[in-house]
Amino acid sequence: MTTTKTTCPYCGVGCGVLATKIGDGKVSVKGDPEHPANFGKLCSKGLTLAETLVPQGRLTYPMIANERVSWDAAIARVAEKFATTIRDHGPDSVAFYVSGQLLTEDYYVANKLMKGFIGSANIDTNSRLCMASAVAGHKRAFGADIVPCNYEDLEEADLVVLVGSNLAWCHPILFQRLQAAREKRGTKLVVIDPRRTASAEGADLFLGITSGSDVALFNGLLRQLYLRGEFDPAFVFSHTSGLSEALLASREWTTEGVAAATGLKQTDVEAFYALFAAHEKIVTAFSMGVNQSASGTDKVNAIINCHLLTGRIGKAGAGPFSITGQPNAMGGREVGGMANMLAAHMDIANPVHRDAVQKFWASPHIPEKEGLKAVDMFQAVGEDKIKALWIMGTNPAVSLPDSGSIAAALKRCDFVVVSDVMAQTETTQYAHVLLPAQGWGEKDGTVTNSERRISRQRSFLAPEGEARPDWKIICDIAEAMGFDGFGYEGPAEIFAEHVGLSEVQNNGTRLLNLEDWKGQDFEALMPTQWGGRRPFVDGIFQTHDGRARFVPTLFKPVTIDEGKYTLNTGRIRDQWHTMTRTGLVPKLFSHRAEPYIEISPAAATSLGLHPADLAEISGEHGKSIARILITQTVRDGDVFQPMHWTSQFASQALANGNTSPAVDPFSGQPALKSSAVSIAKKAIAWHGCGIALGPLELLTCYWAKAPLLEGFAFECADEKFPADWLAFSGSLMSLEASEISTVLTGDQASFRCVARKNGKLIFAFFASAQPVEVSRAWLHQQLGSDVQSVQVLSGRPAAGVLDHGPIICSCNGVGRNLIKRAVYDTHGATLSAICEKTNAGMGCGSCRPEVQRIITEISATRIAAE
Ligand SMILES: Nc1nc2c(c(=O)[nH]1)N[C@H]1C(S)=C(S)[C@@H](COP(=O)(O)OP(=O)(O)OC[C@H]3O[C@@H](n4cnc5c(=O)[nH]c(N)nc54)[C@H](O)[C@@H]3O)O[C@H]1N2
Ligand SMILES: Nc1nc2c(c(=O)[nH]1)N[C@H]1C(S)=C(S)[C@@H](COP(=O)(O)OP(=O)(O)OC[C@H]3O[C@@H](n4cnc5c(=O)[nH]c(N)nc54)[C@H](O)[C@@H]3O)O[C@H]1N2
Ligand code: SF4
Ligand SMILES: [Mo]
Secondary structure, eight states, X not given: OOEEEEEOSSSTTOOEEEEEEOSTTOEEEEEOTTOTTTTTOOOHHHHTGGGGOSSTTBOOSOEXXXXXXXXXXXXXXXXXXXXXXXXXXXGGGEEEEEOTTSOHHHHHHHHIIIIIIIOOOOEEEGGGGTTHHHHHHHHHHHSSOOOOOOHHHHHHOSEEEEESOOHHHHSHHHHHHHHHHHHHHOOEEEEEOSSOOGGGTTOSEEEOOOTTOHHHHHHHHHHHHHHTTOSOHHHHHHHEEOHHHHHHHHTTOOHHHHHHHHTOOHHHHHHHHHHHHHOSSEEEEEOHHHHSSXXXXXXXXXXXXXXXXXXXXXXXXXXXXXXXXXXTXXXXXXXXXXXXXXXXXXXXXXXXXXXXXXXXXXXXOOOSSOOOOHHHHHHHHHTTSOOEEEEESOOHHHHSSSHHHHHHHHHHOSEEEEEESBSOOTTGGGOSEEEEBOOTTTOOEEEEOTTSEEEEEOOOSOOSTTOBOHHHHHHHHHHHTTOSSOOOSSHHHHHHHHHHHHHTTOTTSOSOOOGGGTTOOGGGOOOEESSOXXXXXXXXXXXXXXXXXXXXXXXXXXXXXXXXXXEEEEOXXXXXXXXTTGGGOGGGGSSOOSOEEEEOHHHHHHTTOOTTOXXXXXXXXXXEEEEEEEOTTSOTTEEEEESOOOTTTBSSOOGGGSOOOOBOTTTOOBOTTOEEEEEEEOOOSEEEEEEESSOOOOOSSEEEEEEOSSSEEEEEEESSOOSOHHHHHHHHOOSOOXXXXXXXXXXXXEEEEEEEETTEEEEEEEEESSOOOOOHHHHHHHTTSOOOHHHHHHTSOOTTSOOOOSEEETTTTEEHHHHHHHHHHSTTXXXXXXXXXXXXXXXXXXXXXXXXXXXXXXXXXXXXXX
């Protein structure tokens, strides 16, 4: 058995993974105890990586117009079409749309090809939807895109402020490090989010602000700190400039005004300001609730301003910490893979930089102006200004705002090339040419995590079918277009070139200098941070005068018309983006199996919505359908819809069908967290749910499906009753049954059907006029078993057997009811005791905040009752 040290391909924590082949082509995966990001731990997504290493659904050979072709033919076709388009319409008539999930080497050559050889800056990336505001904010304040913090800072801080970050679900291993530190040294935690997320469970202060009002809150903080003299005059004097302008911009933000703008209680605002004033070591960690906003860049700078004023930067346990989303969001920025960057932190606008990069590449061109940013790029595609588009490692038909217009643009485009690991995605369906890329475990290269740590992703599997590494595909096409400089042997050579470029024209002017990597054995690279242990430790920034800049920031409220709701979107604990990989893992559906939308009790009442109703969510241009989840965790005017579901798993669930393409003026990042939508109850005659072995196609009605170990679980609903329930059930069954039992009650309004084959349960279906009340977690486990049909027809376990209820812990399959019972049974039990007793939270630990919430809720009702 050989074990390979590699890095998790999901989030920006960048956990080290040990992958071992255990025979039969199977792989086992565990956390690398030596990796400094995770010290051996993995979250639910990392732990189930092995289950994604399956041939199912993979794109295994190149295709042109949906026909299998050879690599030579595919490469020739793409090269020829790009070359003729450039010849006929100029270099700006083509574009690449790439991804923070590419490796640094892939990204490097894609950028080199577009900027140096095609001669356009039309290369942008899904990082535009993710990190662009942080990048713009860093550049405005520090003169360069530098994240000044390390993970240990979260452990060394006395106060951690999470702004627009659901760290518990989106960066679970970092959250666990923070929780461990809190237990050890009592770190205070403030969470600022319009939703009371899992990250807010157990926080010292939760600020449930109005969507988009962060600038007001931090401008008010700046003003208060200044007025109270709680700042570091020596640091401000020696290392910054622009304070007076920033203070001027924040002068109107009295605590009262802040309370009004943010919808917070004045006492809560004051409590936050007092906490911030009282602690020296403060980390403000921020993520998409900050970046994905029409004032995203100002939000970033409003936060940084407060750290500059107090000199809380470049010190242990202190700093503004932008948490990156994708595994290589940071690496992509290092190689300049965005339309407004050059490479190696050099600037398009700087002629010296342009000249240096062009010489280094020995390239025929170097663009003098920025290219199109993601939203504008797709608009240009829709307007036929971009005629050839190559998409790599991202699924824009799902993930860009106003996805209807993205689909229309792709449909209209003359030539769409898609490199992906999967054959069928919302985006691959528009491809004229499909290029099979190697996935995680096959490909080889480097990624950089949120704390600037470069780690290796190493290959330990033979590629599936004819899949090739992304860098190789890009280089082959570059060569076929007649360009020199792409004849690399492998990623090591590309990485070495990237290292070399980081030194060009540097002389200490750019912190991104990779000289320490020079001459190192690529195979043996250890996870190492660039920029040293602590950027800005000397108070020197990368502006021309070495001073950091205060930026005056402007509060722009999110305005939503009367009667509409603010659509907030984001992530759930166990799914990754558009589900192309986590969608292969049954366990990862046990926590949330159906697209849903969170709404407050008051809003639900005013809309006549009841628990588990279906709602129609309508944006300016689109519509989606989701199950209603009534919860106190969202504000009355807000709804929250996960971004994950696609047409692979539900009939009409694209959250981005409803989002608006409005962008931040500085970063071009879309405001994905605050679109105006209408919500209405969907008129439904009947609701259904069930399980089925074998493939499942539900075409005619509302549906959602989730994979089980074998077969699927499904939900469905329709406006009209089917003519014949038995015939309808039969249409869902893909296996021939040997025994069918049914119960029909109440004048057709309620129907239950169970089918077996050779004594095994192969199908169950429940329908009724109201949302179906059966124990799903129990039902899902019965598929393929020899459970009695009468028991299944009852929809729940036998009397005396506990119905686990909805699954909270997906690692160990522990449901809510079991946890509740344990809490009732043991008055005053601690989180650890409940976890040990129920086995919840004993796998990856990501569900512990939810277990804690159950304990807290029950304790609260107990206290009320006592
Ligand atoms: N499980 C899981 N983890 C992931 C991913 C995944 O798909 N699944 N994706 C990865 C990627 S690429 C990214 S970018 C990260 C994202 O990580 P996060 O940014 O933590 O995740 P999100 O759920 O997008 O949004 C965070 C929070 O912002 C809040 N928010 C919305 N509007 C505002 C606002 O105006 N102000 C404030 N203060 N908060 C607001 C939302 O309510 C939400 O709780 O996660 C990474 N990790
Ligand atoms: N409404 C809303 N929309 C959002 C967000 C939000 O919070 N709300 N968040 C935004 C953010 S922060 C992000 S990062 C984006 C993410 O959105 P996307 O990037 O569109 O989502 P993924 O599902 O990660 O898409 C990755 C694609 O690359 C493929 N792939 C995986 N590995 C490889 C590889 O090695 N090579 C190649 N060539 N392909 C590969 C996968 O099969 C998949 O099709 O979504 C954005 N969209
Ligand atoms: S926290 Fe989870 S998803 Fe993120 S890198 Fe670690 S194991 Fe992977
Ligand atoms: Mo992201």
